[in-house]
Amino acid sequence: MRVLHTMLRVGDLDRAIAFYTDVLGMKLLRKHDNEKYQYTLAFVGYADESEQAVIELTYNWGTDSYDQGTAFGHIAIGVDDIYATCNTIRANNGNITREPGPVLGGSTEIAFVTDPDGYKIELIQMKGATKGLKG
Numbered sequence: 001m002r003v004l005h006t007m008l009r010v011g012d013l014d015r016a017i018a019f020y021t022d023v024l025g026m027k028l029l030r031k032h033d034n035e036k037y038q039y040t041l042a043f044v045g046y047a048d049e050s051e052q053a054v055i056e057l058t059y060n061w062g063t064d065s066y067d068q069g070t071a072f073g074h075i076a077i078g079v080d081d082i083y084a085t086c087n088t089i090r091a092n093n094g095n096i097t098r099e100p101g102p103v104l105g106g107s108t109e110i111a112f113v114t115d116p117d118g119y120k121i122e123l124i125q126m127k128g129a130t131k132g133l134k135g
Contacts, residue, residue: 023092028043042059077121082109
């Protein structure tokens with residue numbers, strides 16, 4: 001078994017695709033409109049779905065926002081250079097909500113950004129990601 005994808009409901013599909021592809025560097029892997037049930041799915045990721053888990057962006061036609069509740073935490077993405085990644089995100093008008101630095105009580109370097117729909121994304125410096133998080 002393996003994780004296939006994480007689904008996020010989005011209020012503006014084009015805006016969400018632009019964030020995940022232009023700001024975070026993912027690729028749009030596939031997109032499908034369902035006319036009968038009025039929704040569109042877009043799958044984005046760093047590699048094909050046959051190789052890695054991806055993110056499914058679901059746009060329900062006519063819905064422009066969602067109440068995220070308190071159960072969802074964040075998506076984590078490993079990066080080679082957390083400082084350069086944050087600079088790129090900042091240059092593309094991304095919203096960095098926690099600047100890069102060590103996790104509380106540990107040494108792994110992390111940062112947090114939010115996507116246009118308010119979903120939290122944790123960036124983890126890869127050398128720390130392979131050691132496991134402390135804290």
